[in-house]
Amino acid sequence: MVSEELNIGLLWIDSLCIVQDDDDDKASEITSMPLIYSQATVTIAASRARNVQEGFLQDRPLMGLETADTVFELPFQDSSGNYEIGSVILLPPTDEVIEPLDHRGWSMQERFLSRRILEYGTHQTRWTCHEYMNSNAPADGFKSTRVYNNKRSDYLFIRGLEVVMTEADANRALDPVKFEAHLRFWHHLLRVYTDRSLSLSTDRLPGVSGIAALFAEVLQDTYYAGLWKSRLATELLWTRSSSSGSKLAMRPTEYQGPSWSWAGINGSVQEMILPKSEAADNDFKVIDCQIHIRGRAPQPLKGHFGAVDSAKLIISGRLQTAELRRETSSLEPVEIQFPRTLSGKLKGILAARVTLDCIQQGPATSSGNPAEVFLLKVIAGPDNARGLVLRRTQQGEYSRIGTFTLGFGYAAGFESESLDTSRKRYDRDFAWLGRGDLQTITII
Incomplete structure (x- = not known):
């Protein structure tokens, strides 16, 4: 009509x-x-x-009569010289609908x-x-x-x-300033998009693929299931948004994206925007990305758009073994610990803040007992180190379960430390993280 x-x-x-x-x-x-x-x-x-x-073409509800809002109509007299009597209508605040x-x-x-x-x-x-x-x-x-x-x-x-x-x-070609401006714009759109709902959670990537295809042309970059190739080190550090609340959701039972992409979970996410002083770790390198797109549609040369059936990210970097522990009453991890010594004693608590992506099946997020995890250092700055928290699958590959930030006073109980003590702890933990084995792994 x-x-x-x-x-x-x-x-x-x-x-x-x-x-x-x-x-x-x-x-x-x-x-x-x-x-x-x-x-x-x-x-x-x-x-x-x-x-x-x-x-959507039916009559709209009348304000004050068919809605809960109150509307006032008051008499009004024009003081311009005509002195005509009329009326004014007072509406409730409607700055946002x-x-x-x-x-x-x-x-x-x-x-x-x-x-x-x-x-x-x-x-x-x-x-x-x-x-x-x-x-x-x-x-x-x-x-x-x-x-x-x-x-x-x-x-x-x-x-x-x-x-x-x-x-x-x-x-x-975009100059660096415009490139960063458009990338920030994409991140803003992504936060708005992931805060919305989908009837089918498997549409998480298809639902934004049209915008992604447009940005691929503008950025002249390759799209990897929601992330951009040229900024992959920082793009991989997306986190579950605090606006989603403290309650973790279950990982979707039906595959909708790889664990290293925000498309692999539901709920609002936020991209990592790092200060200029922080850059990718020298040992961190992306070797290959293998993505299989659902359907037989021809894909643009600069990216993979649409629903993903499977994806593997092959990375080389420093990998350290650690233990993840949380209290029974909390879904968030309380601490990451150094691995146990030969005597069975823990070597200490890592001064790191951890954000889990979701609740997953298996021991990696079980309460009470510590679970083995692997820390992959991605970013190394003068005062911070950031990376991925992984668990190993039965096939010998790895799956992302969250992110970590190593820094001053980040672990529970360290907030009241003196600056000197916190600095020494960070230097110790940073050195330990850097002693991880240089490995080439596959993250699914």
């Missing part, structure tokens, strides 16, 4: 135009998402609808890639395009200006698309 009123004869609906139970068709169409949305005349967003049965569509993972890609959006919201019908990026963009309803939405981030998406498309069209 909307497209007919706009006199647009062709309408694309992804749930109908993509064969949902055909992996090959989904993989093929997903790679076309940047073209479909960026070249569409307009994208119609049914933001107010909670599901496909609810619809979170729409049902704003919680869905797939909708972020649609909004980012679209040049023009006609959005049917709970209280407003809004128009968004390059010409209207501020709060004065056209909108109807109970407020003369468009309501702000942090999850929707209209300005970020529209302005970001304009900049990214300009760089992609230019097809020239």
